[in-house]
Amino acid sequence: MFQFLIDTLVRTSDLALVALGLSLVYGLVKFPNIAHVQYAMLGAYLSYFFQAAGVPMALAILLSCCAVGALTLVLHLLVFRRLLRSGPAITMIGSLALAMLMVAFTLGLFGSFPLMFKLPLTAPLQIGEVRIGHTQLYALATTVLLLVLFSALLFYTSTGRAMRALSCNRALAAASGLNAENITRLVNFSSGALAALGGSMLAMTSGAHVNLGYDMLLPVFAAAILGGLGNPLGAVAGAFLIALTETVVTNLNFGWLLGKPVAFLPVAYISAASFLILLLALLFKPYGLFDREVRRV
Amino acid sequence: MFDFLIFSLTIAGIYAIMALGLNLQAGYAGLLNFGHIAFAGIGAYATGILTAAGYPALVGACVGVLVAVVLGWCIARLGRQLGADYWGIATLAIAEILRTVATNEDWLTGGAQGISAIAFPLGNLPRPWGALGFLALVLALLWVLALASQRLGDGRFGRALRLMREEPKLAACMGYDLRALKSRAIMAGAATTAIAGSLYAHYMSFVGPDYMLASETFMLWTMLMIGGMGNTVGVITGVLLVQAAYCLVPFAKDSLHFGSDIAGALRIGLIGLILLLSLLWRSQGLIPEKLRKIQ
Numbered sequence: 200m201f202q203f204l205i206d207t208l209v210r211t212s213d214l215a216l217v218a219l220g221l222s223l224v225y226g227l228v229k230f231p232n233i234a235h236v237q238y239a240m241l242g243a244y245l246s247y248f249f250q251a252a253g254v255p256m257a258l259a260i261l262l263s264c265c266a267v268g269a270l271t272l273v274l275h276l277l278v279f280r281r282l283l284r285s286g287p288a289i290t291m292i293g294s295l296a297l298a299m300l301m302v303a304f305t306l307g308l309f310g311s312f313p314l315m316f317k318l319p320l321t322a323p324l325q326i327g328e329v330r331i332g333h334t335q336l337y338a339l340a341t342t343v344l345l346l347v348l349f350s351a352l353l354f355y356t357s358t359g360r361a362m363r364a365l366s367c368n369r370a371l372a373a374a375s376g377l378n379a380e381n382i383t384r385l386v387n388f389s390s391g392a393l394a395a396l397g398g399s400m401l402a403m404t405s406g407a408h409v410n411l412g413y414d415m416l417l418p419v420f421a422a423a424i425l426g427g428l429g430n431p432l433g434a435v436a437g438a439f440l441i442a443l444t445e446t447v448v449t450n451l452n453f454g455w456l457l458g459k460p461v462a463f464l465p466v467a468y469i470s471a472a473s474f475l476i477l478l479l480a481l482l483f484k485p486y487g488l489f490d491r492e493v494r495r496v
Numbered sequence: 497m498f499d500f501l502i503f504s505l506t507i508a509g510i511y512a513i514m515a516l517g518l519n520l521q522a523g524y525a526g527l528l529n530f531g532h533i534a535f536a537g538i539g540a541y542a543t544g545i546l547t548a549a550g551y552p553a554l555v556g557a558c559v560g561v562l563v564a565v566v567l568g569w570c571i572a573r574l575g576r577q578l579g580a581d582y583w584g585i586a587t588l589a590i591a592e593i594l595r596t597v598a599t600n601e602d603w604l605t606g607g608a609q610g611i612s613a614i615a616f617p618l619g620n621l622p623r624p625w626g627a628l629g630f631l632a633l634v635l636a637l638l639w640v641l642a643l644a645s646q647r648l649g650d651g652r653f654g655r656a657l658r659l660m661r662e663e664p665k666l667a668a669c670m671g672y673d674l675r676a677l678k679s680r681a682i683m684a685g686a687a688t689t690a691i692a693g694s695l696y697a698h699y700m701s702f703v704g705p706d707y708m709l710a711s712e713t714f715m716l717w718t719m720l721m722i723g724g725m726g727n728t729v730g731v732i733t734g735v736l737l738v739q740a741a742y743c744l745v746p747f748a749k750d751s752l753h754f755g756s757d758i759a760g761a762l763r764i765g766l767i768g769l770i771l772l773l774s775l776l777w778r779s780q781g782l783i784p785e786k787l788r789k790i791q
Contacts, residue, residue, distance in 0.1 A: 231581050278776070285779045287581055288528055292721060295714055296771035303765025310757045413710075417592060420585055471596040474589040478574075481586045485578050 201329045203450060209335050210442035211435075212342035216397035217415060218422040218434040219349070220390030226366025226429035227383050228279065230287035234298040235394060236419055240412035242267045242395025243402035244305055247314050256318070260399045264392040271391025272384055298412070306409050313408035338400035345393070346435060353431065362386060366429050417470070418445075421477035427487020436488070441473045448472045500743075502627045506699060508739040509634035510692050515719045515731050516638075516645050517689035522717070523726035523785070524654055525681040526661030528584035530713055531571070531591030535564040535686040537708035539693025541598065544611035544703035553617055557694040561687045568686030572679035588710060595708040610704025614697055634695060641688055646728045648684070657681055658726070658787070711764070718771045724781025733783055741766050 221235045245263035250256055274297065282290040323330045331339075353359035361382050364372040373379050398411060405411070422441050426433025448464055480488070514536050521527045542560030547553060571590060575583040598605045605611065617633075618626040648654050660667040660677055668674055697703040715738065723734020742763060749759040774781065 231585065278772070281776060285775075288526070288584075289775060289779055291528070291581060291584065292717060293772060293775045295717070296768045296775065299711075299714065299764050299768030300772065303761040303763075303768060307758050307761030307765065310755075311760070417589055421589075424582070424585065465600055467596060467600050471593050474593045474596075477589045478586060478593075481578060481582060482574065485582055 201327065203446060205329050205331055206450075207439070207442045207446045208339055209331070210445060211439045212339045213397065213401050214415070214418055214422050214438040214441060215342055215435045216345065216393045216400075218419045218426070218438045219346075219431045220393040220397075221419060222423045222426060222428055222434035223362075223366075223386055223431045224390045225423070226362075226431070227369075227386055228275075228283065228290075230279075230283065230290040230294070231420070231428065232279075232294045233291065233416070234274075234294040234301065235390070236415045237298045237301040237412040238267050238271060238391050238394035239398025239401070239415060240305065240407075240409070241270070241301060242398040243407035243411055244309060244314070245395065246399040246402065247316060247407045250316055256316075260396060263399055264395045267395035268388040268392035271394075272388045275384070275387040302409060302412065309407075309409075311409055313406035315406040316403055318403065332404065334400075334403040338403065341396070341400065345396070350432060358382070358385070414470075417477065418473045421473050421480070424477060425480045425484075425488055427489055430487060430489060433487055433489045441476060444472050444476055445469050498624070499627065502624075502631055504739060504743045506627070506631045506634050508735055509631065509638050510696050510699065511716070511719065511739065512638050512732050512735040513634075513641055513692035513695070514689045515716050515735050516641055516728070517685040517687075517692070518716050518720060519725065519728070519731045520645060520648070520685040520688065521681050522720060523731070524649055524657040524661070525678060526580075527575075527678065527681065528580050529571075529587050529682070529685075530584045530710070530717075531587035531589070532685070532689065532716055533708050533710070533712040534587075534591040534594050535568065535689035536693030536696065536712075537591075537594065537598065537705075538564045538567060539690030540697035540703040540707055541605055541611075541693075542690075543694040543697040544606075544614050545604065547614050548611055553615070553694075553698065557691060560690045560694050564686040564690035564693075565683045568683040569679055572675075572682045575678065576675055588713075591708060591710065591713065595705050598708065599705040605703075605705070608705060610702055610706075612702045614701045614703065616701055617698055630699060634699075637691065637695070641691075642728050642732065645688070649726070649728065653677075653680070662787075715767060718767050720781075721771055721779075722774045722781060724783040724785060726785035727781070727783050730781050730783035730785070734781065737782075738767065738770070741770065 217236060217239050220238075221232065224232060224235070242263050245266055246260050249259035249262050254262065278293060278297065279290060282293040318334065321333045323332045324336060351359075353362065361372070361377050364375070365377060365379055365382055369379065401415075402408075402411065418441050419438075422437035423434045425437030425440055426435065449466065449469055452463060514532070517535065518529065518532045521529045521532070539557070539560035542563055543553065543556035546556035546559055571587060574586060574590075578586060599608050601607070616626065616630070618629040621629060649657075656667065656672050656677055659670070660672065660674055664674060667677075693707070696707070719734040719738045720731060721734070722737055723732065724730025745759055745763050745766070748754070748762065749756075754762070
């Protein structure tokens with residue numbers, strides 16, 4: 200039972216930071232950025248690159264976060280701001296093109312073989328009946344710490360209040376004298392850095408590979424939509440829900456339904472489970488589970 | 497070389513039919529369908545399954561078209577209350593679910609191995625003539641479908657779709673049923689694309705889950721965005737350009753001695769770069785759609 204909970208939490212921490220960044224940026228620029236999951240992939244490769252160059256692991260991740268954050272900012276200023284003038288649909292297709300370029304770049308530079316970090320081998324921790332790897336534990340702790348810090352930023356500082364005001368009503372926030380451009384830049388930088396961190400921590404267990412971004416695309420979008428795009432903490436809750444479903448689907452023994460002692464769903468259907476939640480969410484709660492606004496159609 | 501040229505042209509023709517199907521939805525009606533390749537996959541699988549069961553090729557194609565139209569109707573129903581970008585993500589999810597099902601249901605689709613040895617319709621002709629005949633068949637179908645799509649686009653239906661894309665509220669005020677317009681556009685696009693999928697399965701003598709990769713849909717979008725959405729000539733121009741870029745990659749690989757990873761990267765990167773540049777500097781495409789202005 201505890202193992203089940205830990206598995207869920209580990210998977211949540213894989214998705215949460217990336218989904219959080221996606222949702223945060225959507226609140227300000229109002230288009231779903233398909234390239235966002237590729238920032239996680241780039242972050243993983245950059246961390247690998249720095250670590251292989253001899254930088255200690257934590258510093259390597261920090262450097263990669265800053266680099267990817269800067270890249271996100273540059274892309275926002277040079278590409279997305281220009282595309283947004285032609286509307287969100289065009290921008291979404293533009294982000295698709297950027298995602299393809301990033302994949303092509305990494306594929307050409309690093310090849311298609313997954314690159315494993317050189318980490319010291321350690322036996323997994325055993326607490327009671329629960330097993331968890333050291334890297335997974337660190338990743339989980341980092342995610343929790345960052346989420347706490349981020350919520351504090353969002354709810355107890357003036358910058359956080361400005362972010363919420365901007366994502367709620369841009370015109371009104373601008374009219375009250377908020378510097379929208381500065382805050383958008385800050386949010387873009389931090390969303391890229393968060394994605395890079397999420398990707399790097401995921402890559403510590405699975406290795407940095409080219410499909411890291413694409414594999415995350417639909418679960419991350421499902422999480423962000425479940426939480427309501429533009430609601431960052433909702434995205435974290437969405438990530439937990441997705442992780443819970445995936446873990447239930449893999450661990451549930453529904454042999455009693457078929458009259459067999461053991462019957463599990465094929466592992467390949469795990470990803471389909473999160474897409475199915477996405478579809479159900481879109482059908483019944485298209486603006487997220489935590490949507491309290493009344494909309495006129 | 498001659499064989500390669502025929503092969504490239506045939507594939508370009510098949511992709512052009514798929515792109516025409518997407519153009520009905522994305523170009524005329526402005527719908528963000530990111531799961532378009534699912535329709536082609538259904539056409540291909542229907543052909544594969546039914547011809548393997550011994551039915552004639554025409555039955556396979558017809559069933560594929562029917563199933564694709566039904567799926568199109570369901571997707572349109574799903575989109576009733578969603579914003580355009582949310583709907584785009586939903587279509588992406590549907591295509592991925594279908595691909596997962598196709599990969600795992602071995603009894604129906606042959607799983608990851610797919611279905612091979614689908615009969616090539618003109619396979620009993622001597623060597624260059626079979627491929628040439630198939631190319632002629634593809635081009636004839638493309639011609640018919642392009643004409644039909646042009647007529648549809650210029651006629652009452654196409655004008656209603658354009659009005660819905662540009663001014664949805666005005667269209668609703670004029671008495672158009674927007675939901676019905678959307679579903680009809682999607683169903684028409686689905687039927688066209690399923691035909692192309694069926695042709696592809698026959699030409700390759702194979703169908704597998706890789707036909708439904710999301711990157712295929714993105715490639716169709718690239719073709720549309722480069723050539724010009726909502727314009728039949730533009731769509732075909734875009735298909736030819738992208739296909740030409742794709743065909744150059746193997747030559748570059750051989751003459752510059754790349755590995756296969758770099759060749760793959762070159763292929764994706766080239767498409768991404770062209771798409772991005774055309775979006776930044778010419779978001780209407782090379783041959784833009786002509787819109788009549790109301791004075």
